[in-house]
Amino acid sequence: MAAQVATTGTLVSISAAGEVRAANNEVRAVFFIEEQDKDKAVAASRVNRKMKLGVDILKKEDPQATLSSRNYTTYPIYAEEQPQNGRGDAKRLLTGWRVGQYLEMKTENLQKLPITVAAAQNILALNGVTFGLSEALSKRLDAARITDAYQNLMTRVRVIAEAMGRNAADAVMENIDFDGSDNPGRPYMAASMMEKSARMDKQVAEASFEPGESTLAVCVVAHVRFK
Numbered sequence: 001m002a003a004q005v006a007t008t009g010t011l012v013s014i015s016a017a018g019e020v021r022a023a024n025n026e027v028r029a030v031f032f033i034e035e036q037d038k039d040k041a042v043a044a045s046r047v048n049r050k051m052k053l054g055v056d057i058l059k060k061e062d063p064q065a066t067l068s069s070r071n072y073t074t075y076p077i078y079a080e081e082q083p084q085n086g087r088g089d090a091k092r093l094l095t096g097w098r099v100g101q102y103l104e105m106k107t108e109n110l111q112k113l114p115i116t117v118a119a120a121q122n123i124l125a126l127n128g129v130t131f132g133l134s135e136a137l138s139k140r141l142d143a144a145r146i147t148d149a150y151q152n153l154m155t156r157v158r159v160i161a162e163a164m165g166r167n168a169a170d171a172v173m174e175n176i177d178f179d180g181s182d183n184p185g186r187p188y189m190a191a192s193m194m195e196k197s198a199r200m201d202k203q204v205a206e207a208s209f210e211p212g213e214s215t216l217a218v219c220v221v222a223h224v225r226f227k
Contacts, residue, residue: 007164007226011174015221016156018149020141024131024211026108029117030070031058031124034100036077043099044074051101054124061116062109070102102127108134114206121204131211141216146178149220157224166226176222 033050037043058065079093103124107113117126133141153176161168 007166009225009227010164011223011225012160013221013223014153014156014160015219016149016153017217017219018145018147018152019215019217020145020148021213021215022133022137022141023213024133025110025137026106026134027110027113027129027131027209027211029105029107029113029129030102030127031105031120032100032102032127033124034098036096036098038096040074040097040099043097047099047101050123051103054103054120057119057123058103058105058116061119062105062107062112064109065105065107065116068104068106070104072101074099110209110211113209117209118204118206126207129209131209131214133214133216138216145216145218149178149218153220153222157222160224161226164226170227171224172227174223174225176220179219179221 031054033047033054035043035046035050037046055067058067075098076094077096077098079095105116105120107116109116117129120126157171157173158168161171
């Protein structure tokens with residue numbers, strides 16, 4: 001029979017985790033517009049005009065949405081074949097300009113999302129959507145995941161105490177550390193980066209979106225000493 005090992009004063013590091021799942025109630029949709037022209041000013045003007053129309057449409061369809069302008073880019077376009085000059089070195093031939101701008105929309109109005117996106121797609125291209133939890137909902141769920149983690153920790157303390165031949169009442173928690181780790185929603189790409197914007201005289205059919213759910217997790221580590 002193996003000799004019993006004394007465990008009085010033993011310090012044990014115990015980890016546990018807690019999580020809570022909830023249906024996503026917020027979406028971030030990114031739109032963009034891109035134009036090409038030999039004249040840089042002409043391309044920029046078309047981008048500016050269409051982006052303004054797109055913003056007006058989004059504000060009309062979803063007044064509660066938050067809109068944020070993103071990258072505004074201007075790139076030169078060069079001919080694929082480079083002519084050779086008399087000195088034998090290639091000179092790049094500028095043929096035009098590519099101008100683009102991005103716009104992010106954040107909203108909790110998921111019910112009307114297909115209508116809002118389709119209306120905007122008559123002017124702008126949809127680059128992608130990401131579903132997740134709003135800040136307010138995440139805060140409300142915070143207590144639930146911490147409680148779950150702590151209960152799991154207490155269960156592990158009792159199991160470890162029993163394995164050591166000790167009473168859980170002999171365990172004294174010296175410190176405890178909660179380390180949160182939220183899991184953001186996964187993005188669903190809905191358009192190519194180089195997709196051309198739709199013409200105003202063509203109506204875009206409504207897309208189908210499934211918001212899904214997110215999991216908020218938290219890890220807890222405690223140091224427990226047995227008396």
